Amino acid sequence: MTSGDRDRPLYMISVAAELAGVHPQTLRIYESKGLVTPQRSSGNTRLYSQNDIDRLELIGQLTDEGINLAGVIRILDMKKRMTAQADELIELRKRDDELVERIHELEMRSTITALVPIENDTSIRPWKERGLF
Numbered sequence: 001m002t003s004g005d006r007d008r009p010l011y012m013i014s015v016a017a018e019l020a021g022v023h024p025q026t027l028r029i030y031e032s033k034g035l036v037t038p039q040r041s042s043g044n045t046r047l048y049s050q051n052d053i054d055r056l057e058l059i060g061q062l063t064d065e066g067i068n069l070a071g072v073i074r075i076l077d078m079k080k081r082m083t084a085q086a087d088e089l090i091e092l093r094k095r096d097d098e099l100v101e102r103i104h105e106l107e108m109r110s111t112i113t114a115l116v117p118i119e120n121d122t123s124i125r126p127w128k129e130r131g132l133f
Contacts, residue, residue, distance in 0.1 A: 006054075009039040009047030016048035020056035027056070033069055035059055035076070 016038070017024040030036045031046070036055055038046040048056075055076070062072045 006050040009041075009049050011048040011053065013038075013046045013048070016046075016053060016056070019053050021060055022056065030056070030059065033073070035069070035073065 011019065013024045013027055017027050020027070027036065027038075027046070027048075031038065036048075036052055036059075038048045038052060041047055058076075059072055062075060063069070067075065
């Protein structure tokens, strides 16, 4: 399943509740607390994606471990922030690699340019006389 497929709303509340192992009323409570935000059909039916089901399963695991909903909200927020920071770190490393490559190219050009004789340099006269410059 691609990441786009995992966000596609597929499951009505009864199916989502069964997949997550909770009562449909629990899903309504989680929605009211902002723990999950199902999409809505044109008829206003709640539709849950696979990512929603995964999130509900994580919420279930955390509450089974004795963490209250306030703690769950805090953990989910930290998880979201960590994911964003990890994505940012990947982008920064990619940018760093690009900059290192550009610096290397500039250093190579500088080295090569230093090897090319200057037009007014008298040391190139023998080169000019032989048609090499």
